[in-house]
């Protein structure tokens with residue numbers, strides 16, 4: 001089974017990203033970054049991006065990670081907090097641990113473009 005399949009394909013990825021963003025919304029450490037942000041749009045774009053990087057049939061239509069997070073002041077701790085929520089969301093959706101780690105490994109290279 002491909003990584004894309006193990007994440008539940010587009011529908012599963014959409015649900016995982018929704019769960020992650022819901023948790024981010026309740027996390028006072030990082031929620032301030034999302035003040036005034038169109039969260040439906042961010043949900044759509046992160047879903048596309050994750051679907052794309054895991055080999056799914058999706059085009060990513062958003063900005064680069066560097067441009068979209070520029071000047072936001074995202075710290076190492078903020079990044080880790082978001083990843084924590086992603087892991088919990090994948091747990092809830094019963095994604096196997098090996099597949100969780102494969103997705104995290106695909107997101108790790110984005111770190112330098114997101115954190116300043």
Ligand code: HEM
Nearest residue numbers: 030033034037045046049062063068074078079082107114
């Ligand atoms: C692996 C980690 C991350 C990924 C894959 C990711 C992905 C994305 C994507 C795809 C977008 C939409 C880009 C666009 O507007 O075209 C976005 C926007 C955004 N991200 Fe991230 N992000 C990550 C980490 C973070 C972190 C740690 C924070 C802050 C705690 C953050 C805060 C935001 C905010 C506030 C926006 C909305 C920007 C706006 O619409 O003005 N992101 N992110």
